[in-house]
Amino acid sequence: MNTNSGKVTLLSAGPGELDLLTLRAAKALAAADVVLLDDLANPEIVSLAPQARVIRVGKRGGCRSTPQAFIERLMRRYAQKGLDVVRVKGGEALLFGRAGEELASLREAGIPVEIVNGISSGFAAAAGLGISLTHRRHCHGVTFVTAHKEDHGEPDWAALAATRTTLAIYMGMRRIESLAAALLASLPADTPAAVVQWAGSANERRLLTRLDRLAADATDEGFGSPAVILVGDAIGESVEAMWVQDAASHDESARARAA
Numbered sequence: 001m002n003t004n005s006g007k008v009t010l011l012s013a014g015p016g017e018l019d020l021l022t023l024r025a026a027k028a029l030a031a032a033d034v035v036l037l038d039d040l041a042n043p044e045i046v047s048l049a050p051q052a053r054v055i056r057v058g059k060r061g062g063c064r065s066t067p068q069a070f071i072e073r074l075m076r077r078y079a080q081k082g083l084d085v086v087r088v089k090g091g092e093a094l095l096f097g098r099a100g101e102e103l104a105s106l107r108e109a110g111i112p113v114e115i116v117n118g119i120s121s122g123f124a125a126a127a128g129l130g131i132s133l134t135h136r137r138h139c140h141g142v143t144f145v146t147a148h149k150e151d152h153g154e155p156d157w158a159a160l161a162a163t164r165t166t167l168a169i170y171m172g173m174r175r176i177e178s179l180a181a182a183l184l185a186s187l188p189a190d191t192p193a194a195v196v197q198w199a200g201s202a203n204e205r206r207l208l209t210r211l212d213r214l215a216a217d218a219t220d221e222g223f224g225s226p227a228v229i230l231v232g233d234a235i236g237e238s239v240e241a242m243w244v245q246d247a248a249s250h251d252e253s254a255r256a257r258a259a
Contacts, residue, residue, distance in 0.1 A: 005111050006033070006079040009086045010102060012093040012118025013041035016201025018048070020124075025116050033083040036074060038097075039065075040090030040226060042201070049086065068098060072105040079111045090226075092120035096146050096170050120144075122168035124200030125228040129208070129238040133166045138233035141165040147172035147179055154178065161186035166232035173225045177215040183231060184211055192236035197227040208238060 009028045014020040029035070029048040037046065039058030046054050055074065057066040071087075078085045089097045093115060106113045122144055126133045133142040143165045145155055154175065160167060161183050172179055173195075183191075189212035197205040209217040211231060 006081065006083040006085060007112040007114060008075050008079050008102075008106055009084075009114045009116060010093045010097075010099055011086050011088050011116045012097075013038065013045055013088050013090050014119045015091055015121045015124035015199050016042055016203075018042060018044060020119050020200060021045070021048075022116065022118065025118065028086055028114070028116055029088075031084055032086040034078045034085045036071060036085065036087045038087075038089045041088050045088060052086070068101060072102055075102065075106060076109050076111060079106070080109070090121075092118050095120050095122075095144060119200065121196075121199040121226070121228050122170070122230075124204075125168070125194070125196035125206075125230060128196055128199055128204055128206055129194055129230070129235070131234055131238045133168065133230075133234060135234040135237060138236070139165050142168060144168045144170065146170045147175045154182070157182035158186050166230065166234045169229040169231065171225070172229045173218070173223065173227050176218055176229065179229075180211060180214045187211055187231070191231060192233060192238075194230045194235050194238065195223050195227050196230070197223050197225075199228055208235075 011025050011028055013025070026048055029045065032049045032052040035046060035049045035052040035054045036057045037043070037054055039056070057071045057074070075085055075087060087102065089099070091097065093099045094117070103113060122133070141163070143160060143163055145160060145167060147154060147169055148171050157179060169179065189210065191211040193209050193211045193214045195207040195214070195218050205223065207218055207221055207223055
């Protein structure tokens with residue numbers, strides 16, 4: 001290992017709002033010499049790194065993106081100059097954030113790496129819906145899955161449906177019709193489903209529906225990326241609560257008008 005090198009921190013920026021950052025993340029940003037900023041991270045996060053040079057290295061599905069190999073070269077280059085590099089990633093760095101490639105590249109170059117965990121958008125989506133992803137009355141676990149494999153194919157939706165776990169589907173909006181159709185081949189039409197866009201941010205939008213209406217409702221309501229799709233009986237806890245609240249609100253309004 002090069003003892004004169006700096007280090008790289010893979011920092012999880014969470015789903016949006018800065019108050020969801022950990023104290024460890026804030027300390028790492030304050031000490032950073034260079035910040036490589038992910039496109040999905042809150043841009044205001046740079047206010048916590050006042051002395052750092054900020055380089056935006058956006059990566060968005062379906063958009064022009066900074067090549068992964070170039071990002072890895074930047075991390076190595078600045079760290080080998082003895083600088084403290086913080087690679088800011090939206091959500092949780094270790095979940096669908098290409099951390100595996102970056103860790104391998106840095107370790108091969110003998111560069112020390114620190115990982116700062118954060119909140120994934122899947123958890124933020126569940127919090128917004130007010131549900132437990134692992135409600136034991138409905139499932140025995142949760143499966144986090146991306147709708148896009150490295151070869152651009154799709155996961156085995158039948159096998160995933162057979163797990164009877166809550167499915168938290170990332171990067172699935174461009175394939176919402178095909179994935180919903182594939183899941184319907186194995187799951188009941190009335191399986192609760194939801195879409196949460198910009199989970200955990202001030203712009204969060206939530207759609208509660210059922211599997212057979214998932215694609216149509218999401219399209220009609222104008223939902224797009226970045227969003228998390230949730231499918232499974234545990235989602236029904238939120239749907240049921242919303243229906244009860246809506247009914248109670250309607251009854252209260254009717255009584256008020258009558259009075």
